[in-house]
Amino acid sequence: MMRRMQDNDRLSLPGGETTERQLTLAIWATAGKKMEFKPLPGFDPSLDNLQYYRAQQDIDCDEVYPGIYIGDGVTAKNKKYLKILGITHVLNAAEGKRYGCVNTDNNYYADTTMKYLGLQITDLPSVDIGKYFYIVANFIDEAVSSGGKAFVHCMQGVSRSATCVLAYLMIKKNMLATDAIHLVRTNRDVHPNDGFLRQLAELDNRLRRQRLQLH
Template sequence: MSNWSSFYSRRVTCKQDFQKPLAGGETTVHQLVTALHSTKTGHKPLPGYDPNVDSREYYRAQQNIDCNEVYPRIFIGDGITAKNKAYLQRIGITHVVNAAEGRKFGLVNTDGNFYKDTLIRYIGFNMLDLPSTDISQFFYSAAGFIKRAHDSGGRIYVHCVQGVSRSATLVIAYLMIEKGMLAMDAIRTVRLSRDIHPNEGFLRQLALLDNQLRRQRLR
């Protein structure tokens, strides 16, 4: 088959996949918003600390830490915690995903050099928490990084500034791409352990990803 014929065949296949009806219809933003707000976040102790220890110094050490394990060995937290290398090492973090890399307002100024005095491996994505941001361009590269880390037994810390939108969206996409979860199930999984709030634009892109993955599984 010539290159042109192969290209044309892929285009036809993609068009057919796009037209394939989905059981239950298309995943919509409204469905994802409903899944988000109908799932109550439970209280869990801070990773790395024993809730039964009663000590002023112990409590003080936890004050500036914001971190939750949302899936076995996958953690979501904020940018301040991302800079607390002692804490990351305390809970055995081996990989860090910065979903807000950069020096401007609304970003977290870390990179691979920041962790060079540790064994932590790093990847960063420069994007703002705006509905117009194309976060989908990072779905597969982030999911691949997290998968390789997770498959090797690593512990992954995914963060943005507050740990509620950009980082949560990347973890949800990972669960969809690599763990085969539907978007609503992935959102509920993360939301059960952390009070996340992906913006509407990110939810729209997760809905599109969900429909694409569902059609691929029809093949």
């Protein structure tokens, strides 16, 4: 088994290895390319009254792929809004009570039918988020493949949550990392930290090698 893994690691990739720098450039290339203003998911843009406007003030949420939403911690705590969206799965990529974390857990959503997954990840380049890539991909896929919807969040909805969604698109939808970044960033201004981008590049190389072996 170890021999096979080592042989797999030595497979040369057409076009060379995906690097952290390439993914950083992909983010720069899409700077300012977020799609034109879109109404918040779940709200009717034709309605115009003060109460409706106020209801949107604390919402930060974008649908980045059919059935997959990225948002912030405040929106994640708005169970009424998540129900309006039809969310079936909530992924908190920043679970905890410390600064920069979102203090929710299974109990918080116990009065709903939503399935919850909480990961205690801090938004630091040194953190090993890669060990969760297949866990989050399976969780998000469970939602989407069953006709449900996943709300993926961290504190601000730009780094940890985005990294989880990118890993899902790469693992379950066979997207290259650069293509996944382009897709998500046309819908939301995300920018995973440098360490997370490096781990996404490593994942990209592993997945590309696996696909080469299958052909």
